[in-house]
Amino acid sequence: MGKVIAIANQKGGVGKTTTSINLASSIAAAEIPVLLIDIDPQANATSGLGFDKSADHPSIYEVLIDGVDPKKAVLNTQMPFLDLIPSTINLVGAEVEMVGMEDHHKVMLKALTSIRQKYSYIIIDAPPSLGLLTLNALTAADSVLIPVQCEYFALEGLSMLNNTIELVRQGLNPGLEIEGVLLTMFDGRTNLSRQVAAEVRKYFGEKVYDSVIFRNIRISESPSFGKPLILYDATSAGTENYITLAQEVMFRNKDK
Amino acid sequence: MGKVIAIANQKGGVGKTTTSINLASSIAAAEIPVLLIDIDPQANATSGLGFDKSADHPSIYEVLIDGVDPKKAVLNTQMPFLDLIPSTINLVGAEVEMVGMEDHHKVMLKALTSIRQKYSYIIIDAPPSLGLLTLNALTAADSVLIPVQCEYFALEGLSMLNNTIELVRQGLNPGLEIEGVLLTMFDGRTNLSRQVAAEVRKYFGEKVYDSVIFRNIRISESPSFGKPLILYDATSAGTENYITLAQEVMFRNKDK
Ligand SMILES: Nc1ncnc2c1ncn2[C@@H]1O[C@H](COP(=O)(O)OP(=O)(O)OP(=O)(O)O)[C@@H](O)[C@H]1O
Ligand SMILES: Nc1ncnc2c1ncn2[C@@H]1O[C@H](COP(=O)(O)OP(=O)(O)OP(=O)(O)O)[C@@H](O)[C@H]1O
Ligand SMILES: [Mg+2]
Ligand SMILES: [Mg+2]
Numbered sequence: 001m002g003k004v005i006a007i008a009n010q011k012g013g014v015g016k017t018t019t020s021i022n023l024a025s026s027i028a029a030a031e032i033p034v035l036l037i038d039i040d041p042q043a044n045a046t047s048g049l050g051f052d053k054s055a056d057h058p059s060i061y062e063v064l065i066d067g068v069d070p071k072k073a074v075l076n077t078q079m080p081f082l083d084l085i086p087s088t089i090n091l092v093g094a095e096v097e098m099v100g101m102e103d104h105h106k107v108m109l110k111a112l113t114s115i116r117q118k119y120s121y122i123i124i125d126a127p128p129s130l131g132l133l134t135l136n137a138l139t140a141a142d143s144v145l146i147p148v149q150c151e152y153f154a155l156e157g158l159s160m161l162n163n164t165i166e167l168v169r170q171g172l173n174p175g176l177e178i179e180g181v182l183l184t185m186f187d188g189r190t191n192l193s194r195q196v197a198a199e200v201r202k203y204f205g206e207k208v209y210d211s212v213i214f215r216n217i218r219i220s221e222s223p224s225f226g227k228p229l230i231l232y233d234a235t236s237a238g239t240e241n242y243i244t245l246a247q248e249v250m251f252r253n254k255d256k
Numbered sequence: 257m258g259k260v261i262a263i264a265n266q267k268g269g270v271g272k273t274t275t276s277i278n279l280a281s282s283i284a285a286a287e288i289p290v291l292l293i294d295i296d297p298q299a300n301a302t303s304g305l306g307f308d309k310s311a312d313h314p315s316i317y318e319v320l321i322d323g324v325d326p327k328k329a330v331l332n333t334q335m336p337f338l339d340l341i342p343s344t345i346n347l348v349g350a351e352v353e354m355v356g357m358e359d360h361h362k363v364m365l366k367a368l369t370s371i372r373q374k375y376s377y378i379i380i381d382a383p384p385s386l387g388l389l390t391l392n393a394l395t396a397a398d399s400v401l402i403p404v405q406c407e408y409f410a411l412e413g414l415s416m417l418n419n420t421i422e423l424v425r426q427g428l429n430p431g432l433e434i435e436g437v438l439l440t441m442f443d444g445r446t447n448l449s450r451q452v453a454a455e456v457r458k459y460f461g462e463k464v465y466d467s468v469i470f471r472n473i474r475i476s477e478s479p480s481f482g483k484p485l486i487l488y489d490a491t492s493a494g495t496e497n498y499i500t501l502a503q504e505v506m507f508r509n510k511d512k
Contacts, residue, residue: 010298011269011298012268012269012270012384013268013384014268014269017409041386041416042412042413042416044412047412048409089416092416095387096355128268128269128383128384129383129387131385131387149269151476152480156300157298160297160348187473190473192473192480217446217448220407220408221408223409
C-alpha cells in the first residue's frame with residue numbers, strides 16, 4: 001500500500017524540489033518502488049530528472065483537469081525503481097480551473113486511487129504557496145514532510161504552514177500527519193544555522209529528523225545535468241545526507 | 257511622480273524580499289522618499305523591517321479588499337525616508353476574494369492612484385507565484401525588477417516569467433518595462449554561479465545590472481533583527497552591494 005508523502009512549505013527556495021528528487025532517488029536506490037509527482041508549474045522536479053517540461057507526454061495537468069488515467073502520465077526515469085509524473089507549464093492555470101470542479105480539494109486524492117497500490121512511496125513536490133495545488137497534495141497525502149532552510153524567513157513561515165496542516169486535518173484529511181521536519185542548507189560555520197536548527201527542534205521536537213542536509217555545491221549542480229545527486233556524484237557528502245534521510249524515513253515507516 | 261517597481265520572480269527564494277528591503281532602504285538613505293509595499297502573504301518584508309504581521313494596523317489586505325485609503329495603511333519605519341504598507345496573514349485568501357471583483361487585475365493600480373505622488377519610488381515585494389497578487393503588481397507597476405539567484409532552477413524559470421511579462425504588456429499594462437535583472441547570491445568560487453551569470457547576461461543583455469549581490473551571511477542575518485542591512489551592518493560587503501545597486505537604479509531613472 002503506497003505511502004503518499006507531500007513535500008510542502010509555502011516559503012520559497014527551502015529545498016522542496018531538491019528533497020523530493022533526492023529522497024525519492026535514495027529510496028529507489030534501495031530497490032523500493034517510488035513514484036515522484038511534480039505539481040509545481042515551475043516543473044523543477046521534472047527538469048531536475050532530465051525531462052523536458054514542454055513535452056507532448058501527458059502530465060499531472062491532464063490527470064487533474066482532463067481525468068486522464070495517471071498510469072498514462074507515468075515516465076520511467078534513469079533509475080529502475082523511480083517513476084515520475086511530470087508537470088508542465090499548463091499547470092499555471094490549473095488552480096483557477098479546479099476551483100469550479102466538484103470537490104475541488106479532492107481531485108488529486110481521487111486521481112491517485114488507481115495508482116497507489118503500485119508503489120511503496122509516492123512523493124509529491126508542491127509549489128511555494130498554500131493554494132489549491134498544495135491543498136490537493138495535503139488532502140491526498142498520508143503525511144507531509146516539511147523542508148526548513150536554516151534561515152530566518154524560513155523559520156518565520158512555519159506557524160503559517162502548521163496552521164494550514166491543522167485546518168486540512170480538521171476538514172479535508174483527518175489522517176494527515178507530519179512525516180517529519182528536515183533541516184536543509186545547514187551551514188555549520190554560521191550562528192544563524194545553529195540558532196534556526198535549535199528553534200525548529202524546540203517547535204517540532206521528535207518530528208525533526210536526525211538527518212540534516214548541509215549546504216553543498218554539488219547538490220545545486222546536479223539539476224543542471226538532469227540527474228539526481230546519487231547519479232551525478234555518488235561520493236558527495238550531499239548524497240550521503242540524502243541516503244541517511246531515506247534510511248530514517250524508511251525506518252520510521254517500517255511497521256506501517 | 258513616483259516610479260512603481262515590482263520585484264517579481266515566481267521562483268522561490270531568489271532574493272525578492274531581500275532586494276525589496278535593501279534596495280528601498282539604500283535609496284531612502286540618499287534622502288529620496290520610498291514606499292515599500294508587501295503583497296506576499298508570508299509578510300517577510302513586513303517582519304524584515306521589524307513589524308509584527310498580525311498587528312491591528314490596516315494592511316495591504318484592507319487596501320485591496322475593503323478599499324481602505326492606502327495612506328491609512330502606511331507605517332513609518334526606522335529610516336526617515338522609508339515607509340511601508342505591511343502585509344498580513346489575511347492576504348492568503350485575497351486571491352480568491354479578488355477573482356470576483358470588477359477589473360480584478362487592476363485593483364492595485366486603482367488603489368495606488370492617490371499615493372503615487374507622495375514618493376519618488378514605490379517598490380512592491382511579490383510572492384513566489386504568477387497568481388493574481390503578482391499580476392496586480394505587474395499591472396500597477398511602471399517596471400519590474402527581476403532578482404535571479406545564480407543557480408540552475410532560477411535560470412530555468414526566466415522564460416516563464418518573461419512570457420508572463422509579455423502577456424501583461426500586451427493586455428493589462430502596455431507600458432510595463434523590465435527595470436533590470438539582478439544577479440543574487442553570487443558565489444565567485446563556484447562554476448555554477450559564473451555559468452548562470454553568463455547565461456543571464458546572454459538572455460537579457462543590457463538589462464542585467466552591473467551590480468551583483470554576492471552571497472553574504474550578514475544579508476541573511478539582518479531580517480532576524482528586524483533591520484535593513486544598512487542599519488544592521490553598515491560596513492558589510494552586502495550593504496555596499498545594495499548601495500551600488502541603488503545608485504545604478506537611480507542613474508537609469510535620472511531623466512525620467
Ligand atoms: N543543501 C543544499 N546545498 C546547496 N544548495 C541547495 C541545497 N538544497 C537546495 N539547494 C539549491 O537551492 C535552491 C533552492 O532549492 P529548491 O529549488 O529545491 O527549493 P524549493 O523549495 O523547491 O524552491 P521553490 O519554492 O521555488 O519550489 C536550488 O537552486 C537548489 O539547487
Ligand atoms: N545575497 C545573499 N546572501 C546570503 N543570503 C541571502 C542573500 N539574499 C537572500 N538571502 C537569504 O536567502 C533566503 C531567500 O531570500 P528571500 O527570502 O529574500 O527570497 P524571496 O525570493 O523573497 O523568497 P520567496 O520566494 O519565499 O518570497 C533568505 O533567507 C535570505 O535571507
Ligand atoms: Mg521547488
Ligand atoms: Mg519573499
